[in-house]
Amino acid sequence: MILRFALVLLAALTLGGATVSKADTWPTTPVAPATHERWRIGYVESGDYVDYALTLGETVDGLELLGWLKYAQPRPEDLSGPELWKWLSENTTSSYLEFVADAYWRPGNFDASQRDPMRKAISERLNSQKDIDLIIAMGTWAGQDMRELGPPVPTIVGSVSDAVASGLADSAQDSGRDNLHTRIEPERYQRQLRLFHEIVGFDNLGIVYEDSEEGRSYAAVGAAEQVAKERNFRLEHCHAPSASIPIEEAVTNAVACYEKLAKRHVDAVYVTTHRGVTATSVEQIASTLLQARVPSFSMAGSREVEKGLLMSVAQADLSHVGLFHAETIARTLNGAKPRQLSQLWVAPPKVALNLSTARRIGFDPPVDILLAADEVYD
Numbered sequence: 001m002i003l004r005f006a007l008v009l010l011a012a013l014t015l016g017g018a019t020v021s022k023a024d025t026w027p028t029t030p031v032a033p034a035t036h037e038r039w040r041i042g043y044v045e046s047g048d049y050v051d052y053a054l055t056l057g058e059t060v061d062g063l064e065l066l067g068w069l070k071y072a073q074p075r076p077e078d079l080s081g082p083e084l085w086k087w088l089s090e091n092t093t094s095s096y097l098e099f100v101a102d103a104y105w106r107p108g109n110f111d112a113s114q115r116d117p118m119r120k121a122i123s124e125r126l127n128s129q130k131d132i133d134l135i136i137a138m139g140t141w142a143g144q145d146m147r148e149l150g151p152p153v154p155t156i157v158g159s160v161s162d163a164v165a166s167g168l169a170d171s172a173q174d175s176g177r178d179n180l181h182t183r184i185e186p187e188r189y190q191r192q193l194r195l196f197h198e199i200v201g202f203d204n205l206g207i208v209y210e211d212s213e214e215g216r217s218y219a220a221v222g223a224a225e226q227v228a229k230e231r232n233f234r235l236e237h238c239h240a241p242s243a244s245i246p247i248e249e250a251v252t253n254a255v256a257c258y259e260k261l262a263k264r265h266v267d268a269v270y271v272t273t274h275r276g277v278t279a280t281s282v283e284q285i286a287s288t289l290l291q292a293r294v295p296s297f298s299m300a301g302s303r304e305v306e307k308g309l310l311m312s313v314a315q316a317d318l319s320h321v322g323l324f325h326a327e328t329i330a331r332t333l334n335g336a337k338p339r340q341l342s343q344l345w346v347a348p349p350k351v352a353l354n355l356s357t358a359r360r361i362g363f364d365p366p367v368d369i370l371l372a373a374d375e376v377y378d
Contacts (some may be wrong), residue, residue, distance in 0.1 A: 001054060002142050005317075006259070014030075018125060019114075019234065019270070021294055026331040026334045026335060026336040026341075027329070027330075027331070027333060027334050028095045028326075028327050028330035028334070029064050029066075029067070029185055029334070030066070030067050030068045030095075030330075031096065031199055031333060031334055032095065032096050033133065033273055033333075034142065038094065038095070038096055038097055038098045039096060039098070039133045039134060039333055040098050040100050040103070040131055040132050040133050040134075041097060041100060041103070041132070041133065041134050041135075041136060042100055042103030042104070042105075042125075042132040042134070042135045042136070042144040043056070043081075043085050043099075043103065043104050043105070043135070043136050043137075044104075044105045044118075044122065044135055044138070044146060045081045045105075045137070045138040045142050045304070046072035046106070046107070046138065046139030046140060046141035046142045047109045047110035047111075047141070047275070048080060048081065048106075048109045048110075048112060048158075048247070049109070049110075049275065050278070050279065051113065051137065051138075051300075051318075052081050052138035052139055052158075052159050053079055053080055053081045053083075053084045053158045055138060055158045055159045055318050055321060055322060056081065056084055056085075056136065056138060056158070056317050057075060057077075057079075057084060057322070057326070058318040058319050058321060058322025058323075059136065059158065059198060059321075059322040059325040059326050060075070060088060060099075060311060060322075060324065060326075061075070061319065061322055061323075061326075061346070062319075062322040062324075062326025063097065063322035063326045063329065063330070064325070065323065065326070066326055066330055068094060068096050068097055068326075069091075069092045069093065069094035069097050069358070070092070070093050070094065071091060071092060071095070072091045072092065072093055073091055075087070075091075076247065078378040081158070082106070085099065085101070085104045086101060089101035098304055100131075103125070103132050103191065104365060105118050105121060105122055105192065107141065107145075109247065110141070110242070110243050110244060110302065111243075111244050112243055112244045113244065115141065115145055116176055116308075117143065119145050119148060122135075122145075122146075122149060123149055123152070123294060124185070126149075126151075126152040126153055127130045127152055127322050132140070133153060133154075133333075134153055134154045134155070134156070134215040134329065134332065134333065135151065135153055135154070135155040135156070136155075136156055136325075136329075137156070137158070138156070138157075138159045139159055139160065139217065140160050140161065140163075140166045140168060140217055141214065141273055142157065143155075143157035143160055143163065143166075143180075143182055143259070144166065144167065145166055146180065147167075147168055147175075147176075147177055147180055147337050150177065150179065150257060151177065151179050151180060152179070153179060154177055154179045154181075154332045154337075154338050155180050155181070155182050155330070155338065156182075156325055156328055156329055156338065157180065157181065157182035157183075158182070158321070158325050159184060159217045160182055160183070161189075161217055161219070161273055162189075162217045162220055162222070162223070163175075163182045163183075163184050163343075164184065165216070165217045165220075165222050166214065166217040166227070166240055167206050168182055168299060169170065169182055169343065172184045172186055172337065172343060172344060173342075173343070175338065175339050175343065176219055176339075177254045177339060177361040178337050178338070178339045179337070179338055179339070180338055180339060181328055181332070181338035181339065181341055182342060182343055183321065183324060183325065183343060183345050184343040184344055184345070185274050185344075185345055185346055186344060186346070187221035187223070188346075189223035189224070189299065190223045190226060190295060191272065191301065191313065192270075192312070192313050193205075193223065193224060193227040193297075194227055194230075194231070195214070195309070195313055196268065196270070196295075196297040197231050197233065199229070199311075199365070199369055200268050200363075201265070202233055202266075202268040202295070203233055203234065203266035203267050203269075204233060204234040204236050204266050204267050205224070205228065205233055205234070205235055205236065205266065205267065205268050205269065205270055206221060206234070206235075206236045206238065206258075206261035206264070206266040206268070206269040206270070206294075207221065207224055207235055207236070207237060207238070207269070207270050208238045208239075208240050208254060208257040208258060208261070208271075208272060208274060209221055209237075209239065209240065209250075209272055209274065210240060210241050210242045210274070210318060211239040211241075211260075212238065212243065214243065215239075215242065215243070215274075215360065218272065218273045218274065219272035219273060219274065220272065220273075220299065224270060227366050233267075236261060236264060236266050238257035238260055238261055239250075239256075239257070240253035240254045240256070240274060240276060241253055242254070242276055242286065243275070245277035246363055247276075247278075250274070250275040250347040251276040251281045252276070253276055254274050254277055254281060254285070255276065255281055255284055255285060255288070256278025258262075258271075258285045258288050258289065259288050262288050262289060262291070262294055263292075265292070266294060266297065267294070267295075268294060268295045268297070269289055269295070269296045269297070270296075270297050270299065271285065271297065271298050271299060271300075271304065271309055272299045273299055273300060277304075279301075279303075279307070282304050282307045282308070282309070283307050285309075286307055286308030286309050286357070287308065288302075289361075289373065290308060290357055290360055290361055292363040293360075293362055294355075294361065294370075295310050295361060296309040296310045296311075297309070297310065297311055297312060298311070298312040298323075298352075299312075301313075301352065302314070302352040305352040305353065305375070306352075306354070306377050307311055307354075307367070308354060309357065310353070310354055310355065310357045310358060310361070311351070311353045311354065312351075312352045313351050313352075321345075324345050328341055351369075351373045351374050351375070352373065352375040352376075352377070353365060353370070353373045353375070353376050353377070354370065354376075354377045354378075355376055355377065355378040356378050362377060
C-alpha cells in the first residue's frame with residue numbers, strides 16, 4: 001500500500017514542467033531591446049529570507065545557461081538578497097541584460113509599516129523615470145505589492161508558498177494581471193501531507209504559523225485543513241508572530257511553539273515555512289521534537305532533513321525552479337505577456353529521510369519507503 005502510494009506520488013511529480021500553452025512557444029534565445037542598449041532589470045524582495053537569495057541566484061544561473069549573460073567570476077554562495085543584487089550588478093557581463101544596482105527595494109526586514117512607502121517609491125521610479133524594463137520579485141509580500149501596482153512593467157514572482165490563497169494570483173491558470181507571472185505547483189503541500197500521513201498514520205498533527213493572512217499562506221494552513229478533513233486527523237495549532245518584529249523574536253516565538261506542541265504529545269509535526277525557522281533554529285526545533293520522539297516533516301525540504309527533521313518531499317536544490325523563472329523572463333523579453341505564460345509547474349521528485357532521527361525516535365521506516373528515498377541521511 002505504501003509503496004503503491006509513494007510510486008504514484010513520484011510518478012505524478014515527475015510530470016514536472018509547465019503546462020504548455022501557445023505563448024510558451026515564444027523563444028528563450030537572447031534578444032536586445034529595440035529602443036535602448038540592454039534590458040534593465042530591478043528586484044523587489046519581502047525581507048531577509050534564505051530562499052529569496054537562493055532562488056534569485058538560480059534564476060540568474062538559468063539566464064546564463066540560456067545565453068543571456070556571463071559571470072565575470074564564479075557566483076558566491078551564502079549572500080543575502082541585497083549583497084547578491086549588488087554582486088550581480090557588478091559581476092555579470094551581457095549584451096542583453098543589466099541588473100540595475102539601485103533598482104532594489106525591500107520593506108525593511110518584513111516590516112509591514114514600510115510596505116506602503118516602498119510601493120510609492122517603486123511606482124515613482126517605474127512611472128516617472130521609466131528606466132526599468134522588468135522586475136524580479138521574491139516572496140509573497142513582494143508579489144502582492146507589485147500586483148497592487150498593476151504592475152507597470154513585467155514582473156516575475158518567485159518563492160511564494162501559495163500564490164492563490166495569498167491573493168497574488170487569481171487562479172492556478174491565471175495571474176489576473178497582464179504583467180504578472182508566478183510559479184504555482186498544484187497541491188504541493190497536500191501531496192506532502194498525504195504522504196506523511198500514509199507513512200506515519202498520525203491522529204493529530206502539530207502546525208506552527210503566524211495567525212495572519214500571510215502567515216497562514218506561508219504555512220499552507222488551508223492545505224493542512226483540507227487533508228485533515230480528507231484523512232480524518234486533527235490539527236493542533238500554535239501561533240508564532242513573525243512579521244514586523246526582530247528576527248531574534250521571530251525565532252524565539254517559533255521555537256517556543258514547537259516546544260509547546262512537543263509537550264502536548266502530538267503524534268507528528270509539520271514544520272512549515274516561518275521566518276523564525278532558520279538554518280540555525282531548525283536544529284533546535286529538530287532536537288526538541290527528537291527528544292519528545294515526535295515524527296516531523298519539513299515543508300521546505302532536504303536541507304532541514306539534513307539538520308535533523310525526519311523526512312520531506314522537495315527538490316534538493318532550486319536549479320529547476322530557477323530555470324523555470326529564467327525561461328519565463330526570456331519569453332517575456334521576446335514579446336510574450338507574462339499572463340500568457342503557464343504558471344503551472346511540478347518539481348522533480350526528491351524524497352529525503354533522516355535515518356538517525358528515525359532510530360532515535362523509535363520510528364521504523366518501511367523498506368518500501370527506504371527504497372523510494374532519493375536522499376538518506378544517517
